[in-house]
Amino acid sequence: MPETIPQSSILLLRDVPALRAWRAPQTHDRRLVALVPTMGALHAGHLSLIRRAARENHHVVVSIYLNPAQFGASEDFASYPSTWDADVAALAKLDRELADDGANLGRVSAVFAPSTKDMFPEGFPGQEVDSKGSFVSITPVGEVLEGKSRPTFFRGVATICMKLFNAAQPDRVYFGQKDAQQTVIIRRLVRDFLLPIEVVVGETVRDADGLAQSSRNVYLGARRRALAPVIHRALRAAEGAYASGQTSGEALLGEVNTVLDGVLAEQKALPPSKRALYEVDYVSVADPDTMLEVDAVDPAKGAILSTAVKMLPVEEPFEGEDLGHIGGPPVRLIDNVILPPRAES
Ligand code: PAF
Numbered sequence: 001m002p003e004t005i006p007q008s009s010i011l012l013l014r015d016v017p018a019l020r021a022w023r024a025p026q027t028h029d030r031r032l033v034a035l036v037p038t039m040g041a042l043h044a045g046h047l048s049l050i051r052r053a054a055r056e057n058h059h060v061v062v063s064i065y066l067n068p069a070q071f072g073a074s075e076d077f078a079s080y081p082s083t084w085d086a087d088v089a090a091l092a093k094l095d096r097e098l099a100d101d102g103a104n105l106g107r108v109s110a111v112f113a114p115s116t117k118d119m120f121p122e123g124f125p126g127q128e129v130d131s132k133g134s135f136v137s138i139t140p141v142g143e144v145l146e147g148k149s150r151p152t153f154f155r156g157v158a159t160i161c162m163k164l165f166n167a168a169q170p171d172r173v174y175f176g177q178k179d180a181q182q183t184v185i186i187r188r189l190v191r192d193f194l195l196p197i198e199v200v201v202g203e204t205v206r207d208a209d210g211l212a213q214s215s216r217n218v219y220l221g222a223r224r225r226a227l228a229p230v231i232h233r234a235l236r237a238a239e240g241a242y243a244s245g246q247t248s249g250e251a252l253l254g255e256v257n258t259v260l261d262g263v264l265a266e267q268k269a270l271p272p273s274k275r276a277l278y279e280v281d282y283v284s285v286a287d288p289d290t291m292l293e294v295d296a297v298d299p300a301k302g303a304i305l306s307t308a309v310k311m312l313p314v315e316e317p318f319e320g321e322d323l324g325h326i327g328g329p330p331v332r333l334i335d336n337v338i339l340p341p342r343a344e345s
Contacts, residue, residue, distance in 0.1 A: 235306075239305065287303065305336060306336035
């Protein structure tokens with residue numbers, strides 16, 4: 001009997017041969033196969049991508065693989081939240097909802113959960129910048145913004161996605177807009193390596209106060225979580241200015257920085273027992289196809305306005321304070337808004 005996720009008919013495919021054996025007849029049967037790549041720790045953003053994939057395809061494969069290649073040697077690979085039981089329970093529940101909703105073409109057909117041995121048959125090459133092995137690098141887009149702070153990150157993402165795409169041979173792949181630079185990298189990967197795959201980007205899912213859903217939000221704890229929506233508020237200030245006609249990169253960055261700096265100054269005025277602090281890694285207005293900075297937004301093209309903010313550890317926690325997953329180390333949060341193209345007046 002094939003292995004399934006508890007309380008569902010979702011197949012659990014644990015290696016590449018099992019995935020290939022399941023995939024092969026789908027082409028013959030003219031079934032559209034979607035892949036939603038994840039590293040587990042599923043949240044509402046993932047579930048919304050899976051819902052969309054089920055609306056548009058006969059089969060949805062969700063991959064759950066915590067990819068060591070996209071973590072730097074000093075990053076949080078070892079502590080990254082691992083929530084397998086909750087993840088598969090969420091998928092089983094979502095699949096029941098999909099079955100009850102006649103608007104969907106498909107369901108969650110399979111979870112692909114390979115081991116590192118499956119994904120790196122010659123052995124894992126390592127997390128160092130100069131590690132030797134078979135990598136996919138997409139430059140220069142992979143070297144700026146997130147790639148500047150995390151030099152092996154996009155090499156790891158592009159490499160694992162190439163492997164997942166080769167193993168699953170999806171017709172469509174689904175990624176979230178929250179990781180804007182990642183979506184640009186994936187589009188370039190598909191285009192430059194002539195992969196017969198459509199890349200679909202789903203909207204960022206936000207909590208009611210604007211914080212973008214992310215697997216890393218569990219690191220925040222209550223105090224930093226309460227402050228974190230400042231990121232979206234800052235981006236929205238610039239979005240508003242763009243909507244009112246502002247196209248200067250400097251002016252748009254100024255809008256974001258005014259909000260981020262203002263709130264930080266307020267926090268700094270509080271005693272350490274009450275405040276939370278952060279450092280702004282970058283604020284960027286970039287070309288939507290290359291992620292390279294622009295001096296002014298070309299209204300015919302639009303731009304991506306993005307930021308990365310490092311929430312610093314709480315300095316003086318009170319007795320019993322919720323400091324977040326593994327006691328609240330620094331957490332780097334990223335977010336972005338799309339400045340859409342518009343007709344010039
Ligand atoms: O966005 C993520 O969770 C990861 O970067 C991805 C695309 C699953 C590759 O490991």
